[in-house]
Amino acid sequence: MNYENAGNVLPEQLLKEIKKYAAGKLLYIPLDNEKKAWGEVSGYRHFLVRRNQFILNKFVHGIGIRELATEFHLSEETIKRIVYSRKDTSKLDYHPTSKSAMKYLEAGMLEEWLHTYLLFDRCNKVFSDGLRLMYRYYLGPLIMPLSLFKRSSGPEDHMKWQIQQDVFEDKVKYWMNQIDSQAETPPLIVNFEKGRLELNCNNPLLEALKRSQVNEHPIIIWITDLPDHDRFLEEYAGYQ
Incomplete structure (x- = not known):
């Protein structure tokens, strides 16, 4: 049997999806009448683990059984089994901290952590829904120097998003108190597009870190296009 480079055979979007489960692996794709290979089954199982974790996170934050059943097109009994099961050892606790984000990353569920954070700690459903409209690459948390980043919101006239000075x-001040007390803080969330880094979330935290003379901090990078993904990996390889 001859082997071919998947990049020469598969559409780009399909290749992106396959890379999430089997990047660098040698796969055999069966004919329609053949039994499904384990790689296909295990990929679906990981999808279910991610989905169930997100359902659990929403339930813990007050979303009801009926609403979850409607959103995820499942029966209420299925939702109850997911959120009340004590046998599922793959479930993670969620906290709005960089340490928690790292645990989700290690479990292959960084995107689930990010959307939980945006929905329930940042109360920014618009941002979360926007990210979910299409496939994104998520990298991090990466420890990166804060000198690379500038605020995109604040009271200054030139800011992209204006916010009142006192607010x-x-x-x-809140974040500076957290930093002074050595409390855990969340990562900054940054978009990388066409060679440019743009801070999307936690501008006051960035300002507090800089005023507290903190030089580096965990960052989550989200990227839309494959060329930007490859460019980021090339330009910032030292922070991976």
């Missing part, structure tokens, strides 16, 4: 300063 902004209150948020900065």
Whole structure:
């Protein structure tokens, strides 16, 4: 049997999906009348683990059984089995911290951590829904120097998103107190597009870190296009 480079055979979007489960692996794709290979089954099982974790996170944050059943097109009994099961050892606790994000990363569920954070700690459903409209690459948390990043919101006239001076300063003071007390903090969330880094979330935290003379911090990078993904890996290889 001859082997071919998947990049020469598969559409780009399909190749992106396969890379999530089997990047660098040698796969055999059966004919329609053949039994499904284990690689296909295990990939689906991981999808279910990710879905169930997100369902659990939403339930813990107050989303009801009926609403979850409607959103995920499952029966209420199935939702109850997911959220109440004590046998599932793959479930993770969620916390709005970089350490928690790292645990989700290690379990292959960084995207589930990110959307939980955006929905329930940032209360930014619009941002979360926007990210879910199409496939994104998520990298991190990466420890990166804060000198690479600038705020995109604040009270200054030139900021992309304006925020009142007193509101902004209150948020900065909160984060500075957290930093001074050595409390755990969340990662910054940054978009990389066409060679440019743009801070999307936690601008007051970035300001607090810089005022507290913190030089580096965990960052989650989200990227839309494959060329930008490859460019980021090339330009910032030292932080991976």
